[in-house]
Amino acid sequence: MxxxxxxxxxxxxxxxxxxxxxxxxxxxxxxxxxxxxxxxxxxxxxxxxxxxxxxxxxxxxxxxxxxxxxxxxxxxxxxxxxxxxxxxxxxxxxxxxxxxxxxxxxxxxxxxxxxxxxxxxxxxxxxxxxxxxxxxxxxxxxxxxxxxxxxxxxxxxxxxxxxxxxxxxxxxxxxxxxxxxxxxxxxxxxxxxxxxxxxxxxxxxxxxxxxxxxxxxxxxxxxxxxxxxxxxxxxxxxxxxxxxxxxxxxxxxxxxxxGEVATSARSGSFKLMPLPEQPKEEARDLIFTAGDDEIVRPVVQRRAAPPPPAATNDLLAQLARSRPAAAETAPEMTAESKAEREIVLDAILREILADSEAAFRTVAVLYQDFLVRCRIRRVSGEPPNLPAFRRRLAVARAGVDAETAAGAEWGRAMTFASDLAEDIQGVYLLLARAALTGATCPPDGEIARSCGSRSPGRARRLVAYLESRNLVVTRNDPRGLRIIALPDLGWETGPGDPNAYEEPVAAPDTGDLFAVG
Known part of the structure; x- marks a missing residue:
């Protein structure tokens, strides 16, 4: 109805x-x-x-x-x-x-x-x-x-x-x-x-x-x-x-x-009304003198708007400045202490990358995590800046061990990669590491992971881009396995299946808040 x-x-x-x-x-x-x-x-x-x-x-x-x-x-x-x-x-x-x-x-x-x-x-x-x-x-x-x-x-x-x-x-x-x-x-x-x-x-x-x-x-x-x-x-x-x-x-x-309504608003419609007639002196007294029945209301102090929250970097810098003066006057670093510092920094970076999701986080997020870990471990000296961290991250994602990284041949690869755009440095160093050590050609999934992606198609496009710039040369062996050569370095990877990649398994929880898990 x-x-x-x-x-x-x-x-x-x-x-x-x-x-x-x-x-x-x-x-x-x-x-x-x-x-x-x-x-x-x-x-x-x-x-x-x-x-x-x-x-x-x-x-x-x-x-x-x-x-x-x-x-x-x-x-x-x-x-x-x-x-x-x-x-x-x-x-x-x-x-x-x-x-x-x-x-x-x-x-x-x-x-x-x-x-x-x-x-x-x-x-x-x-x-x-x-x-x-x-x-x-x-x-x-x-x-x-x-x-x-x-x-x-x-x-x-x-x-x-x-x-x-x-x-x-x-x-x-x-x-x-x-x-x-x-x-x-x-x-x-x-x-x-x-x-x-x-x-x-x-x-x-x-x-x-x-x-x-x-x-x-x-x-x-x-x-x-x-x-x-x-x-x-x-x-x-x-x-x-x-x-x-x-x-x-x-x-x-x-x-x-x-139509009409049965109720009305409390405010109603305002009509013009004549002003009261009174002498000017009485009007002044009415305004500036409190009446007998007037309720004195306390003055409410309006609070100013709170300032915006401080940035994380500012808070961390403030905490660093609040340390005792004795800690601020650190002794000059020796060659031995610098080597120990590099070992600690590499260990921190390995801990970060041990997380299975670290490969897909932005560099800015990983850098913030890196700075926090450095402060927790009280690493001496100024932490690496963002460009230096990017270079370390590219090397770490390439999977280069300490012995290989210290060699002159790897230095050539780093020097050549420093002139490349940041988004392809990691891919180039990954291929260079495989070619230098004689390992098999990395599959598409591993190449994609090195640039923060899960898409094998993105890996193939990056390799094709490197080849179009004459930075790498790809070919297939009689079995259909891919080989990638780096003509500027004179190195070549071993034959490998581009579809052989499997996602790494996350490590078990060790109780460390910053560990994998």
Whole structure:
């Protein structure tokens, strides 16, 4: 059975077939499935429209109102809505929202008096509690969000990114996934440009009120499927007049005049009043002298915004500077101490690369890990800079042992590789190590791993690129195995199967926080 509620009167037929002056009916069951977007400048009558909708549907369906200005708390007197004061913890609001769905009580979440960031967090917590209710409690509910641009802003504002992300996620869940949970989102905004697109796009019903900016009129006309020349009508709409479209309203755009309401907002409409007549001296006394019944409120000192958190490198440098003075005046390093230092640095690098996932981390992440380990082990002297670390990393990924690395032949390979781009140095050194030691040609998987990839196709492309630059020459032996020669060094790998690579198995947990595992 179709359940309709009377929103007012149709003020013009406008190619819809509706008679002028007939009732503008809204199909409540269709609204539960298709959601509603209300747009209009301040003073166009959005709150009046929402109040009419809430009053007409209050006996038929459960309601929850997100009220940033406290305008809808008057619904409690006539329609029995429970007013929930948002000055609570987020956990309390989530639990209250769960009880609201359990007991099917209509509520108004009063956010009045809170700053914008607190309003966004409280609304997100409450909407999250409604959304996360058990499946057995998924009864139909109208969720009305006034001033929706506050809770789903299209761009970052004065609030933190975390708060905006939380609030926007809750509004997105309401509009995108709420239908299956019985939640019908009804959102009202002053400007569509201020509202996040993924929230506005989920509404299928529209009530567009008075607006003056050309871009807003054009967007409203586009949403209603009207011609651009008709967009001027939104500038001429009176207060409380809207253009309606949607499966729950009508199939063609129809101007509607919203009907009367039984309750009123606490703020009301402001009327001009004459100023009181009094002498100038008495006016000064009234301003600068406290009255007998005046409540003296303490001055609230506003705290400055906290500074951004310090970077990891700055914290580590600060810790290093805070060491005792005796540690800062380290003795000059001898040849023996330098050799020991190199051994420790190589050991640290081997520990890092022992992790099976280390090959796929960026150089910057590995360098941060390397610096932390150096400080933990109190390695003397300044740690290697990033370019030096890249060279060490390329050598380590090539799998060169200490004896080979100390030889003059390997020095030739390092000198030649230093002129290559960083993304192919590791691949070239891997091939050079295999050719120098007479090992088989590395398979594609091992080549890809040396450049931080799992794709054999990337390895083949890198080898092809090296060959196009005449840095390597590839050929196959009679068995179809690949051989790669390095003409500048005069070396050649042994024949190897390019598809013979297997992923290494991670080492067992040894209890070391920085070890493999």
């Amino acid at each position: 179709k359940v309709g509620i009377d929103m007012g009167q149709v003020s013009s037929s406008l190619a819809s077939g509706a008679a002028n002056g007939s009732s503008a009916m809204l199909d409540l069951e269709e609204l539960l499935a298709t959601r509603l977007l209300v747009q209009g400048n301040s003073g166009s009558g959005k709150s009046h429209l929402l109040r009419r909708l809430l009053e007409q549907s209050a006996p038929m369906v459960q309601q929850a109102v997100i009220d940033p200005e406290g305008d809808f708390v008057t619904l409690a007197e006539k329609f029995g809505h429970v007013v929930v004061d948002a000055a609570r913890s987020e956990g309390d609001l989530q639990r209250i929202a769960a009880r609201v769905r359990q007991h099917r009580v209509s509520v108004v979440l009063n956010l009045e008096g809170l700053d914008t960031e607190a309003q966004m967090r409280c609304a997100a917590a409450f909407l999250g509690g409604l959304f996360d209710a058990d499946r057995d409690l998924w009864y139909p509910m109208l969720v009305v969000v006034d001033e929706a641009q506050l809770f789903a802003p299209s761009a970052a504002g004065e609030v933190s990114d975390e708060t905006r992300k939380i609030s926007l996620g809750a509004m997105t869940n309401l509009m995108c996934r709420g239908r299956k949970r019985g939640l019908a989102g009804i959102i009202a905004t002053q400007r569509l440009a201020k509202l996040a697109k993924n929230v506005a796009a989920e509404a299928s019903n529209f009530l567009m009120g008075r607006t003056f900016l050309d871009i807003d009129m054009a967007r409203a006309a586009d949403l209603l499927g009207m011609e651009r020349r008709q967009a001027e009508m939104f500038r001429d709409l009176e207060r409380g007049h809207f253009v309606a479209l949607g499966p729950a309203l009508c199939r063609r755009p129809v101007p509607v005049r919203i």
